[in-house]
Amino acid sequence: MTAHVAEKAPRTAPAAPARDKGRAGKWVRLVLLLLFVLVFLIPVYVLLVTSFKPLTEADPTQAWNLPKVWTTEAWSVAWEKLEPGIVNSFLLAVPGSLISAALGALNGYVLSKWRFPGADVLFTLFLFGMFIPYQGVMIPLVQLMVNVGDTLGVQLYGGIPGLVLAHVVYGIPICTLIFRNYYVTIPDELIEASRVDGAGMLRTLWSIVLPVSGPAFAVVIIWQFTSMWNDFLFAVFLTGPSSWPTTVMLNNIAGAVTTPYSQQMAAAILASIPTMIIYVLLGRFFMRGLMAGALKG
Amino acid sequence: MTRVRRWLPGLLLVSPSIILIAVFVYGLLGWNFKLAMTDKHDEIAEIPGNFVGLENFTGIWSEERWGLSVRHAIVFTLVFVGGALVLGWFLAFLMEKGIRAESGFRAVYLFPMAVSFIATGVVWRWLMNSATGEQAVGLNRLFHYVGLDFLQWQWFRDPGWGMAAMAIPAIWQMSGYIMALFLAGFRGVPEELREAARVDGCSEWGVYRHVVLPMLRPVTLSALIILGHISLKVFDLVVAVSGKQIITDVPATFMWTAVYDSHDPAKGATIASYIVLSVAVFVVPYLIWDARKGKRS
Numbered sequence: 001m002t003a004h005v006a007e008k009a010p011r012t013a014p015a016a017p018a019r020d021k022g023r024a025g026k027w028v029r030l031v032l033l034l035l036f037v038l039v040f041l042i043p044v045y046v047l048l049v050t051s052f053k054p055l056t057e058a059d060p061t062q063a064w065n066l067p068k069v070w071t072t073e074a075w076s077v078a079w080e081k082l083e084p085g086i087v088n089s090f091l092l093a094v095p096g097s098l099i100s101a102a103l104g105a106l107n108g109y110v111l112s113k114w115r116f117p118g119a120d121v122l123f124t125l126f127l128f129g130m131f132i133p134y135q136g137v138m139i140p141l142v143q144l145m146v147n148v149g150d151t152l153g154v155q156l157y158g159g160i161p162g163l164v165l166a167h168v169v170y171g172i173p174i175c176t177l178i179f180r181n182y183y184v185t186i187p188d189e190l191i192e193a194s195r196v197d198g199a200g201m202l203r204t205l206w207s208i209v210l211p212v213s214g215p216a217f218a219v220v221i222i223w224q225f226t227s228m229w230n231d232f233l234f235a236v237f238l239t240g241p242s243s244w245p246t247t248v249m250l251n252n253i254a255g256a257v258t259t260p261y262s263q264q265m266a267a268a269i270l271a272s273i274p275t276m277i278i279y280v281l282l283g284r285f286f287m288r289g290l291m292a293g294a295l296k297g
Numbered sequence: 298m299t300r301v302r303r304w305l306p307g308l309l310l311v312s313p314s315i316i317l318i319a320v321f322v323y324g325l326l327g328w329n330f331k332l333a334m335t336d337k338h339d340e341i342a343e344i345p346g347n348f349v350g351l352e353n354f355t356g357i358w359s360e361e362r363w364g365l366s367v368r369h370a371i372v373f374t375l376v377f378v379g380g381a382l383v384l385g386w387f388l389a390f391l392m393e394k395g396i397r398a399e400s401g402f403r404a405v406y407l408f409p410m411a412v413s414f415i416a417t418g419v420v421w422r423w424l425m426n427s428a429t430g431e432q433a434v435g436l437n438r439l440f441h442y443v444g445l446d447f448l449q450w451q452w453f454r455d456p457g458w459g460m461a462a463m464a465i466p467a468i469w470q471m472s473g474y475i476m477a478l479f480l481a482g483f484r485g486v487p488e489e490l491r492e493a494a495r496v497d498g499c500s501e502w503g504v505y506r507h508v509v510l511p512m513l514r515p516v517t518l519s520a521l522i523i524l525g526h527i528s529l530k531v532f533d534l535v536v537a538v539s540g541k542q543i544i545t546d547v548p549a550t551f552m553w554t555a556v557y558d559s560h561d562p563a564k565g566a567t568i569a570s571y572i573v574l575s576v577a578v579f580v581v582p583y584l585i586w587d588a589r590k591g592k593r594s
Contacts, residue, residue: 026396029391029392029394029396030396030397032391033388033391033392033396033402036388036406037402037405037406040405040406040409040469040473041405042424043417043420043421043424043469046420046423046424046435047419047420050423060428060431060432060433060434060438063433063434063435063438064438064439064442103313103314106310106311106314107311107314109310110307110308110310110311111311114304114306114307114310115304115307116304116305116307116308117304120588121588122311122315123588124584124585124587124588125318125323126314126318127584127587128322128580128581128584129318129322131522131526131576131580131584132322132326132573132576132577133526133529133530133549133569133572133573133576134530135530135532135548135549135552135568135569135572135573136325136326136329136569136570136572136573137321137322137325137326137329138556138569139329139332139556139562139565139566139569140325140328140329140332140566141321141325143328144325166321169317169318169321170321170322172314172317172318173318176314200306201306201307201310202306202310226411229413230412230413230414230415230416231413232413232414232415232532232533232536232537233532233533236536236553237556247413247415247416247533250415250416250419251415251536251537254415254418254419254422254537255540261423264419264423265419265420265423267419268416268417268419268420269416271413271415271416272411272412272413272416275411275412275413276408276411276412278411279408279411283404283407286411287407287477290407290410290474290477291477291478291481
């Protein structure tokens with residue numbers, strides 16, 4: 001959907017028309033944009049400054065000041081408290097995003113290049129899964145995981161495998177969408193030629209389609225990693241204390257009245273570092289995921 | 298027969314995903330609605346609960362807390378959707394003709410999208426601290442610094458318009474994304490079209506009014522759908538900023554307490570059903586419209 005828009009957008013702005021009211025307008029716009037940058041960065045300033053303050057400077061009158069003494073005290077306490085959650089988040093998001101990408105590639109390939117009757121309707125039915133508020137499936141999902149776990153003798157509910165399963169399943173729509181929109185751009189003749197040469201569906205996927213799928217994999221893996229890392233809803237319903245990911249632990253740390261602000265803020269930064277690194281280094285792919293249909297909360 | 302052989306392998310390859318979506322999306326949604334129509338108000342009992350029709354759906358309106366959470370969701374939605382749409386559009390408007398360091402501006406406005414509501418909630422709770430006067434921290438303190446003490450208020454603890462304050466972090470988080478959507482929309486308007494309008498004697502404002510704005514309608518619709526469905530299921534942000542306080546209760550947090558504090562599955566399922574319905578009434582027509590449009594093009 002929005003992907004069509006994104007593809008059309010040129011990378012650089014069209015040259016400003018000659019009759020553009022000129023420099024004054026440009027400066028006004030630049031100043032306004034800079035003002036918004038300042039506003040957008042207020043929370044970042046607060047996070048950084050507060051996290052480096054010693055407890056003695058927790059006084060409200062110094063709330064907006066730079067620390068007089070810079071200390072990493074709060075950071076080490078926050079790290080100690082948050083570390084198990086960060087480990088769990090990696091155990092969740094790394095396998096989860098890889099499985100999601102594999103499923104998305106298969107679905108996207110079939111729905112764009114190896115279509116069967118009703119493929120369009122099916123795709124729309126998939127897309128609805130992207131928009132549903134997950135609250136609507138949460139209570140039965142917990143029940144289902146308990147039941148299936150009991151029957152099979154494995155622990156699904158309360159552990160990380162169950163959380164991975166949930167994210168993979170509810171990630172199918174967006175991953176399928178991204179791969180499908182990407183594969184649509186591969187010329188049908190290429191697939192047809194491969195067919196004529198006697199290659200089957202999987203053979204074509206392996207030797208023609210997958211070798212050019214790098215960007216789509218990057219978009220999907222980054223997208224899924226970020227949403228799994230940042231998810232709170234599934235985590236809070238499906239996991240127990242030993243498998244809490246970062247968000248739940250952070251919420252517990254920050255929600256406790258006894259936790260000083262400096263530690264809360266340091267923990268919030270720590271919890272955001274992995275996705276921020278991805279954003280800074282691979283922002284291009286992150287953006288594409290967003291535009292492709294971040295139509296998901 | 299040969300035709301079947303042509304598409305059957307594709308269907309088989311997608312079938313795992315079809316089964317997963319059928320069970321986990323549609324099956325569990327159905328299960329949830331079914332549960333909402335029973336009197337299973339106790340999770341300990343092994344009995345499945347008796348069918349009571351729509352009793353829970355009507356009965357919940359007599360609960361004061363439900364009315365409150367619906368009111369909160371409406372206020373939040375109006376402020377958040379309106380605010381993010383206007384701010385996102387305005388930022389794109391400032392940037393659309395090209396501006397120095399455009400990618401830098403975009404990176405700043407968009408970075409909150411890469412971070413979880415739980416992490417940003419930590420800093421926003423501090424910024425929107427309700428203490429005033431001597432004890433004021435956060436934005437109230439900032440108002441004091443610049444001599445605007447009269448602006449100090451209770452933020453999200455304000456009984457009347459607290460949810461409008463709750464929308465501020467959400468606007469901060471999402472307006473960069475809306476900006477990106479609008480920017481792509483702006484850039485999708487062919488320069489020749491604008492030029493033609495100018496040749497016909499349109500003023501710059503006229504070009505906007507009659508050429509650009511009508512062409513932004515599809516993007517605006519996408520943005521509305523995205524913001525609307527995020528808004529109606531908002532959960533993480535509210536939990537991170539204010540926890541389970543009734544003063545900021547929304548349906549999603551009410552459902553959470555119904556499940557984990559009141560241990561009332563039927564009530565939780567009823568609230569979840571309402572959340573799903575509120576999103577489905579506009580997402581389902583949108584998806585059908587989108588699918589038809591896709592077929593035409």
